[in-house]
Amino acid sequence: MEQATLPSGIAWGIIAVFSLAWVLLGWWIGRRNDSLEDYMLAGRKVGMGFAVATAMATWVTSNTTMTAPQLAYQLGLWGMVGYSLGCVGLLLFAPLARRIRNIMPQGYTSGDFIRLRYGRTAWRIFLVISFAYSLGWLISLGMAGGILIEALSGIPYIRGMTVIVVICTAYTVFGGLKAVISTDFVQTILIVVGVVILAIMVIHRVGFEDVHDVIMRDRPELLNMLFPAAIMFLFNNLFFGVGEIFHSNVWWSRAFAFAPGVGLKAYLLAGIFWLPIPIVAGFIALAAPVLGINVPSADMVAPLVASEMFGITGAILVFVVVFSALASSLDSVLAATGDLITKDVYKGHFRPNASDRELRIAAVWIMLGLGALTWMLSVPHMATLGSLLQFMGAFVASTIWPIAIGLLYRKGSGVQASAAMMLGTMFGLVAYFTIGFYVAALVSAVVSMLVMLPALWLPDRFDWADLQDNLEEKTRRKERNDFGARPGTPRHTGAGAGEPVSYSAHRAGHQ
């Protein structure tokens, strides 16, 4: 690595100050968590300001600030624009967030929905996809932390990555989702202000004309409006973003956590505010050829440009912005994935009768385990950020149609949903390896659509009341606790008990 701009002492100092602040904030907020609902869903009372901030901050990840530049560096102008189409996922999820809150007011995870809507087979396939995606995202965040710190300060990759993962795991474990959302608010402000300042500095230092002239001379395809791979990337990235948001418990947990009526506006505003950020970040990458900056790996282009251009002040700014972006996303993914594993795997498959207290303890251990796994898999720096991320596109885009149709229509069977997810993923991966990363998600979405869409021409088959089993479960548990077991009480133990019990049939059994 050529000369670093940020002295390692300052870098460690910034890390220490912010880390202490996040951990203390997480601990302080976490003291107010009285129940599992407080810990996992912030009491289901998050207001508009925090809702917009957390949605935007979570979607502004280190991928936005580092992979968007990478894709601009590899695919040019369409790479930046294509990356910004990731906002479409937030915009399209807005009405779904409202729908989720309405039809499952007591829901906890996206897995809850798939299990109740499509049955256990589809649920398990969904959990595999979701876990693979979450792990990939966590690894990309861990890697980005190490890359950033090394590029700016020369601190070895493994040390920087370790500190980032440990600190974010710590405050997430202390504070749960309330801490995650509260720190998101602060991190959003830092990100937005920082990116705007950086953009102004780039334009001031490197004019548009110089960028155009140098790139046309040395890397002409980057400015080609008919750059084939970049054109193919546009809708691929759109569907990747839609698949990420539609399926991921990161977004479902927020839909459950937001106060009633907040979700629709929060996601719409977050999508609109997020849109320009990858374009601004991408533009930074195009300055690299103009400045004669060598880029050993495409995912390092943003911090390398920042460290070359801005001197120590700018390097500090970039450091704070990307660290905030990292932290705001890593904590969200950790929390949401921890929730999913706690609720759907631990409770759903091993401990169906676990109390809230036991689940809260399990959630802590699961998050610690996830943090450790993230660290282990981030150590080898196995691929560039962009290629790792787009690999996940083949998985998540297959869930778009089962989720969309499942939420809005009473049509579509568990067999169809399972086949849509499996075949979509399979064909998406084939496309990834045979054509390129810029088609994997699109192919996955197309195949999934071909399997799932015919359901719209079939008769209705689902009763929305079957989504209410959480409430029923709590009611029955309360009755068992208050009155003891009753002869003839149906043996429905909620999650993991088998195919969904029809709410209307259950009520009839009580009469």
Added chain:
Amino acid sequence: MKRNLVAVLMPLLAFGMGIGSASAAELRVTDSDFGAGYVTLAWPDLEGRSFVLEGNDGSGWNELYDGTNTASTLTGLRNGDYRFRVTSNTGATTDPLEITIAHHSLARALSVFGTGAVVFLILLAVLFVGPRRKAPAA
């Protein structure tokens, strides 16, 4: 196919390549997509402290990089054959490496784009034209 396989399985490949080329100072491709016009070249085994990377697109050798890094990513390359070599400050030089950039056809790109557009419109129709139901009471 090869580029993406390499990107995902890099640790295994790096291990194999290390065994196979323990004594060779070769210039190698560590990340690429020739259909998208980019390539990452690396020369970790070349002795020296500073290195000069040169490229030749048929019009003669041009200096692309001069510094202490042992890798470089080139992007936005046009269709054609390219040769690269690296020379260190000790005078050691790698054998020339040849690659061929062949972008995907525009017809394929526009087909993919068109497919994406159609699927997107169908998704919008499913999301916004579908029946709206009130949630059952909790």
